[in-house]
Amino acid sequence: MLETPLVQRLRLLRDAAASSGSRAWKGLCDSAYRDVTELCGRPDAVVALTFYVPPEIPAALGLIPVGHEFLAAAAAAIPAARPVLAAAAYDLAPATVTCGYQRMFWGLIASGWIPSPRAFLAATLPCDDAWKMFEVAAARLHRPFQLIEIPGAPGHASSEARARAYVARQLATCAARLGAATGTRLAPEAVARTVELSNRALTALRRVDRLRQERPGILPAPQALRYFTLHAKLGTPEAAEVFETLAEELNAPTPSGPAGLLAPGAPRKRVLWLGMPPLFMPALTAELEERYAVSVVYEEPSAFEGGPLAVKSFFDDLAARLLAQPGVGPPSRRAAALVRLARRFSADGVVHFSYPQCRALLGSAGYVAAACRRAGIPFAEVTGEVIDPGSHDAGRMCAQLEAFMARIGARLSGRAGGR
Numbered sequence: 001m002l003e004t005p006l007v008q009r010l011r012l013l014r015d016a017a018a019s020s021g022s023r024a025w026k027g028l029c030d031s032a033y034r035d036v037t038e039l040c041g042r043p044d045a046v047v048a049l050t051f052y053v054p055p056e057i058p059a060a061l062g063l064i065p066v067g068h069e070f071l072a073a074a075a076a077a078i079p080a081a082r083p084v085l086a087a088a089a090y091d092l093a094p095a096t097v098t099c100g101y102q103r104m105f106w107g108l109i110a111s112g113w114i115p116s117p118r119a120f121l122a123a124t125l126p127c128d129d130a131w132k133m134f135e136v137a138a139a140r141l142h143r144p145f146q147l148i149e150i151p152g153a154p155g156h157a158s159s160e161a162r163a164r165a166y167v168a169r170q171l172a173t174c175a176a177r178l179g180a181a182t183g184t185r186l187a188p189e190a191v192a193r194t195v196e197l198s199n200r201a202l203t204a205l206r207r208v209d210r211l212r213q214e215r216p217g218i219l220p221a222p223q224a225l226r227y228f229t230l231h232a233k234l235g236t237p238e239a240a241e242v243f244e245t246l247a248e249e250l251n252a253p254t255p256s257g258p259a260g261l262l263a264p265g266a267p268r269k270r271v272l273w274l275g276m277p278p279l280f281m282p283a284l285t286a287e288l289e290e291r292y293a294v295s296v297v298y299e300e301p302s303a304f305e306g307g308p309l310a311v312k313s314f315f316d317d318l319a320a321r322l323l324a325q326p327g328v329g330p331p332s333r334r335a336a337a338l339v340r341l342a343r344r345f346s347a348d349g350v351v352h353f354s355y356p357q358c359r360a361l362l363g364s365a366g367y368v369a370a371a372c373r374r375a376g377i378p379f380a381e382v383t384g385e386v387i388d389p390g391s392h393d394a395g396r397m398c399a400q401l402e403a404f405m406a407r408i409g410a411r412l413s414g415r416a417g418g419r
Contacts, residue, residue: 002040004113005080024246031238043115050122050130054318056235060194061184067232072104076279076387084111098357100387102133119144126327127360144181146174152329167319194235195309204243211250221285221296269294272342275353280389292405331364335371349378349408355386380404
């Protein structure tokens, strides 16, 4: 098996998690390490996915779904990966791929940190950078590539039915072509098992989200963000087991370990963070919580919409789930969904972390700002880099956060004084 800095880092996280006191955290780190070792040891069994591609499809075929953004994010925290990112910038046409996530993932393959997966599955949601990089990577590596086009949110029932049928046909075709390319097939019993595991995971995730909304500080921000990567494992035993264990731990009378409550003296301020923080600064959100006495919550763990799957309507249900995502359709739809989320979390403010190379986030920031303003929720757009520390202006980001935290602090003080 390849012994690269990425493998070493995930092994260290796995070993540290073993003594953390949290079975959910241990399960998550075990799963992350297992993914990279499977990719390095059995690349022909691994399928790379962009976000929102249903991992249930490769899982039901007996393949291993791995989210490419998870691998890129894990590498971002490794200083030795900086040259990998720099080399990839020259190898991919800037007009085609600008996002650091995509450049890092391609760099990991091109630099030999990970072998090529067996196939690449992509969706047009939420951005075009990811699927374009997958298309280029698959062509260069002579691997199968499948693209799932997600149409805009329809405006009436008949359009909705047509859109769902259109996406369902694409998903069925994707499964058939992936099976043909890998010598696998969709056996009824495998689909039934995948459906059961996916429904278990999402049911547990709903419980986790209810607990997070009731007590926003119950899951420290750095851990909440990492659990988000399990969306790329829906339909697998590890996703179901980790989410169920997490729900059990959070619901315990006295949670402990990494999944436990924040320090005594619960933070008054609750901040909803939209978008990814700088991933090369893994301690950032923990430092924010301590420095400003806030509880940071994310949109991502709560953003997976849709109902349960059924075996008889497997592809149709997956299509309905894709079309239910807030990112489908006009930016105003995402903005309205985020205002509802901010209210569910009783957020005292919203931070939109805009990554200049992210076309999806930048396109909706103004809509989110306007929606928050109409709802009376303080809003700040903070800019910075996610993957490449060489392009990050830490001073500017800190100044923006400092000013915003002072503003919501003064607003809360004013409320208290008016009582």
